[in-house]
Amino acid sequence: MKHERKWMYYMGLALVAAIWGANFGVSRKAMDTFDPVLFAFLRFSLSLPFFFLLLKIKEGSVGIPLKAAWKLILIGLVGVTGLEIAVMYSIKYTTLANASLLNVAPWPIFAALLGPLFLRERITSRLVVGGIAAMAGVCLIILGGSEGFDLSSEHMIGNLLALGISFVGALFNLACMPLMRQYSALRVSTWFITFGVIFMFPLTLHAWGKVDWGSLTGSHYTAIVYNVLICTVFAFVVWNASMFKIGAARANFFRYVVPASAVAAGYLFFDESISTWQLTGTVFMAAGLVWISLERREPAAPVITL
Template sequence: MNGKWLNYGGLVLVAVIWGANFGISRLAMESFHPIVFSVLRFGLAVPFFFLLLWRKEGSVGIPWRLVPRLALIGLVGITLLEITVMYSIKFTTLANASLLNVAPWPIFAALFAPLFLRESITVRLVVGGAVSMVGVCFVILGGQEGFNLSPENMLGNAMALGVSIIGALFNLSTMSLMKQYSALRVSTWTIAFGSLFMLPLTAGGAWGQTDWAGLGAGQYASIAYNVLICTVVAFLVWNASMFKVGATRSNFFRYAVPAAAVAAGYFMFDETITLLQLCGAACMAAGLVWISVERKQAQPQLQA
């Protein structure tokens, strides 16, 4: 039981870390080109991953037969995912991007799970997930922007929905690998390949758009947070917890990300929190608790 709650606690902690990063990254984007910032985030994290892997497991290598698979996962799950996230925010409203990035992700994870894993969907998981989804919709739609279906937002909306599809496939593909290799080894190599594929995208003057001499302590702190906390710690904790809890159930805990982002906006930018958002956060929390206390042996199963 203690191990179970430790894993659920890890998922919530990572969701809070990623949610808070919305505010931190918003500040950083005032000084950095978005793709340069992503390269710094993942590229600077790579040496830490390899060092941790070597210290913990005594080696860093992977079989040559896995290189194409891990390279593809890194290309899709790190490079393509991060770029799609950035441009979805650029071409639609933050509320639209947040809702379409987060809400459908667990649904796609459940739909695609049979292609990668043998996971079951229980009645409790369906009910808890639905309640959590309603809650996250209230959190996002309760903000000032609301949901906007105007034609100029359609490209960004489609890209934001694509994030949910790509992200679900990324999670499931790494889960299948973690049955043979540690979460640390899988995370290390997918992020290494993803960073490598991201680097050429900064060609053409992206690095020159940053005033490096004018960077202050706040900008360097945002890089440190993204590298050490948001990438190294968060990826390791999420992947290890997801392997124990299961990909389908774990992805519902992403619904805590928008709530944490709203809280970050309140503390960092003096943004208001509405009653609907508070009700949504309570609804989302109730759904996640309902999922967490499931006793699998006692629950009827609906095969995915």
């Protein structure tokens, strides 16, 4: 990979993570109107025509072989339907600070540790040092907020669920990599989202009638468009293509940009304060990610089998 192009992929990962982080603010008001699972269904289902159109234009076909279908069905069920719903319930049963920390911080660590099951990516000393700095930074960003971290027993179910999301999410990313080696990141993304939407639809049946569709405002439609076109179509295409080129272990550390972006969105749109600890954490996180990005040695190619 040429050095200039490598930086393009790293910038793509950081941009997507910033977009996902800003989406906490964009979607916050929409949650007052939409059931969370219904909103997630709208996000992914409305994105599908764009994915198939892009796939047809770029690659000339949209199908997948049957031998890959069962893998994509499982990935869609776990990675789209399961994870999206689990995130909603983790927020419900614990604090937002707990959910943010446990959803985000361990994810790259699990990806690096579980990587040998799917890939031949090396864990280098630069990745370890940069990862520790970035993780310390994201902990300061989240814990430096007003809520702090709460280990009381009433939040234990939500805490365990949030930690499980990090573990399963890392497996989800890693399971996609060998398929992307065979069928392209765009084709894999299109089809696991398709299957995820199919499994998610029955879980929304109770929610459609609860929405006063006639009272939707421009802000609701803006939130939907942002989620569909920016957070899903653009973000999934760029993230998965960049992750495939950079490697899952390195790419997933860029998820640490998500909470920093969420804090910035809260400051810009909701007049939330930013503490000195959060600013310090942002510096640590950015330094760790830059240190990882300066790695000149390339990760080995993914193993083809699942």
